[in-house]
């Protein structure tokens with residue numbers, strides 16, 4: 001990989017800034033193909049349903065009332081809003097995204113929905129603007145592949161989860177290493193291709209960060225690029241002996 005992490009962030013941010021200001025739901029892929037049910041999307045603003053995900057992590061995250069949920073790379077806010085329905089007013093959902101235009105779109109959507117248990121923060125998922133051990137469930141939808149340093153992302157997830165908390169992530173992975181002509185192509189980074197890791201390398205990066213019980217809950221598609229939804233746990237705090 002000849003591009004620096006900063007160059008990749010700049011390319012990806014510019015691409016999603018354009019998407020945030022130009023995309024309309026009429027051109028987005030059918031969300032039911034990504035695992036969403038039409039009924040769960042019916043009350044969301046069209047501007048939140050951008051067709052940028054590659055699964056439906058909220059559906060598999062077992063979010064409970066009162067939970068604090070964190071969405072990595074929250075885009076227009078679709079999964080933040082679906083999670084907020086599950087946490088109810090007693091819980092809250094924080095979306096983190098590095099692209100100001102995307103955050104603005106998500107804020108407008110939250111305003112339309114009148115939600116006061118959601119919050120959007122600007123930041124990198126490699127340097128989360130979130131306190132240690134403050135999150136019950138971290139979700140993410142088609143974002144970690146865009147981060148040049150996945151190990152740092154998973155280390156940050158481990159830091160912010162409370163002991164016993166979990167990560168449920170949908171993401172693009174590959175069936176083997178990609179050629180350098182692809183991994184060095186800036187446009188291929190922004191389109192969720194160049195940064196995709198081989199499936200087992202992705203799961204090993206989670207384990208290397210200290211996440212446990214890594215379990216692939218769902219796989220969509222096959223071939224060189226496909227999507228998986230994975231659950232992983234932060235180990236519970238050890239019991240204190242008296």
Ligand SMILES: C[S@@+](CC[C@H](N)C(=O)[O-])C[C@H]1O[C@@H](n2cnc3c(N)ncnc32)[C@H](O)[C@@H]1O
Pocket residue numbers: 009012013016050051052053054072073074075076077078079096097098099102123124125126140141142143146147148
């Ligand atoms: C493919 S979109 C997915 C958006 C949303 N999760 C969804 O399913 O609709 C990727 C989003 O992640 C954000 N993003 C990409 N890399 C990031 C990083 N390293 N840190 C924070 N946000 C990032 C982009 O700005 C964009 O909003």
